[in-house]
Amino acid sequence: MNSVKAEFFYRKPLKSGEPKPQFGLSEPDPNRPDHKSFLRDVKNARNINSSLAKEGFKLLKHETSVQDFYNETAVSSAYYFEMQELVKEETNADEVYIVSHITRNEFEAQQGKMLGAHRLVHNDFTPNFNETVKPLIEESKINPSKISVYNLWRRFDKDSLDAPFAVCDSSTVSESELIPTDLFNYLDGDDGFTVEIYQSSFNDNHQWYYYPKMQKDEVLMFKTFDSLEKPFLPTLHSAFDDISVTETVSPRESIEVRAICLFK
Numbered sequence: 001m002n003s004v005k006a007e008f009f010y011r012k013p014l015k016s017g018e019p020k021p022q023f024g025l026s027e028p029d030p031n032r033p034d035h036k037s038f039l040r041d042v043k044n045a046r047n048i049n050s051s052l053a054k055e056g057f058k059l060l061k062h063e064t065s066v067q068d069f070y071n072e073t074a075v076s077s078a079y080y081f082e083m084q085e086l087v088k089e090e091t092n093a094d095e096v097y098i099v100s101h102i103t104r105n106e107f108e109a110q111q112g113k114m115l116g117a118h119r120l121v122h123n124d125f126t127p128n129f130n131e132t133v134k135p136l137i138e139e140s141k142i143n144p145s146k147i148s149v150y151n152l153w154r155r156f157d158k159d160s161l162d163a164p165f166a167v168c169d170s171s172t173v174s175e176s177e178l179i180p181t182d183l184f185n186y187l188d189g190d191d192g193f194t195v196e197i198y199q200s201s202f203n204d205n206h207q208w209y210y211y212p213k214m215q216k217d218e219v220l221m222f223k224t225f226d227s228l229e230k231p232f233l234p235t236l237h238s239a240f241d242d243i244s245v246t247e248t249v250s251p252r253e254s255i256e257v258r259a260i261c262l263f264k
Contacts, residue, residue, distance in 0.1 A: 001212065003043045006166070006240040008208070009035040009120050011179050011199035021199060024184030035120060038202055042166050042240065045209035052090070052150075056170030056235035057222035059211055062086055062154075069103050069156060069255045076101075083152050083257050090221065091148070093261035095140055100258050106163055106251035117163035117239035117252055123198040124224040124258070125149060126180050127232050132195060133260060146263040149225035151237075157253040160213040161245050165254070167222050168236040169207040175231050177203045200236050210240075224258070 011021070012034055021034070045059065052058050066079045080098040087096045102115060109116025125132075133147060153165055179199040200206075211220060222235040239252075 001044055001244075002047065003041045004210075004242050004244050005039055006042045006208075006242060007037045008040050008166075008238055008240060009037050010202040011121070011181075012036055013177075013201045014179060021179060021181040022184065023181060023197075032120075036202065040206070040208050042164075042208045042210050045167075045211050048209070050169075050209070052221065052223055054171055055167075055209075057167045057209070057220060058090070060086065060090070060219045060221055061217060062219045063217050064154075069253070075103070075255070079255075080257065083259060086219070087150060087152070087221075087259040087261060091150075091261050093148075094144075094264045095142060095262040097136060097140075097260045097262075098257050099136075099260055101255060103253075103255045105253050117165075117254075119163075119239045119241075121168075121200045121236050121238045122181075123178075123200075123234035123236050124151060124195075125234075126178075126196045126198050127225075127227075128180070128196040129225045130227060136260065137262070140262060142262050142264060144227075144262040144264060147225070147227040148223060148261045148263075150221050150259045150261065151224050151256055152259060153220045153222070153254060153256045154216065154218065155214050155252060155254040156216045158250040160215065161242065161249040162252040163239045164210045164212070164242055164252075165214075165220065166208045166210045166238055166240050167220070169209065170223070170233050170235045172203075172205045172207045173200075173233045173236060174203065174205070175233070177201045178234075198234055198236070206236070 084096045105114045106116045108114035183197045
C-alpha cells in the first residue's frame with residue numbers, strides 16, 4: 001500500500017486580535033470548534049529513506065527488555081536508559097536526558113482512565129524551549145552550542161492497526177502556518193508546568209507519512225526542537241484513523257519518551 005486517506009484536524013487561523021490559544025485550563029470541547037478537518041493522503045514511509053536532518057523523522061529497530069510498559073519503575077529505569085543509549089548512537093550528542101514519558105491506551109482513554117491518541121496537528125515545542133531548558137543546562141555544567149529534542153514513539157498493541165501515528169515532512173512546513181499555544185500541565189497535588197507548543201493551520205504543501213503495522217521492536221524517532229534551526233520548522237505530528245481498516249482491531253497502545261540532547 002502506497003498511501004491511505006485520513007482526516008487531519010488543523011487549528012483555524014487566528015483572527016485579528018484573537019488571544020494566544022491555550023490548552024489544559026479546561027476540558028477540551030469534543031466538537032473541536034477551533035479546528036477544521038482536512039482529508040489528506042498519508043504516504044507509506046516504508047517506501048522512502050527518511051532522515052532526521054531532512055524530513056525530521058526516522059524509523060529505528062530496537063529490541064527492548066521491558067515487558068510491561070505500564071510498570072512505571074521499569075519504564076523510568078530500564079527503558080529510559082535504553083532510549084538514552086539509542087539517542088546517543090543516532091545523534092552523537094554529548095549528553096542525553098530522558099525527561100518524561102507518556103503511555104497511551106485507546107480503550108482506557110474511552111473510559112477516562114488514561115490518555116489516548118492525540119488527533120490534533122501539533123508539535124511539542126517552539127523556540128521558547130530555550131528558556132524552558134535553562135535549569136537543565138545549568139545543572140549539566142555544559143555550555144551547549146546546540147540543543148535538540150526528539151520524541152521516540154513505540155506501539156505495542158496486538159494488531160498495530162488502530163489509530164496510527166503520522167508525521168509531516170518538516171521540509172514541507174513553513175513559519176506562516178505555525179501557531180504558538182500555551183499548554184498547561186497540571187498534575188494531582190502538583191503545581192504542574194506550562195510549555196509553549198505549536199499548533200498548525202492548514203498548508204496544502206504538508207506531506208504526511210506513517211509506518212503501517214509498526215511492531216514492538218520498531219521506534220519512530222522524530223525531531224521536536226533544534227536550537228540552531230533558524231527558523232525552527234518542526235516535525236508536525238498527529239494520530240489519525242485509517243478509514244481503510246474496517247475490521248475490529250485491538251485498541252492502540254503506545255509509549256513515547258522525550259530526549260533532550262546537548263552538544264558541546
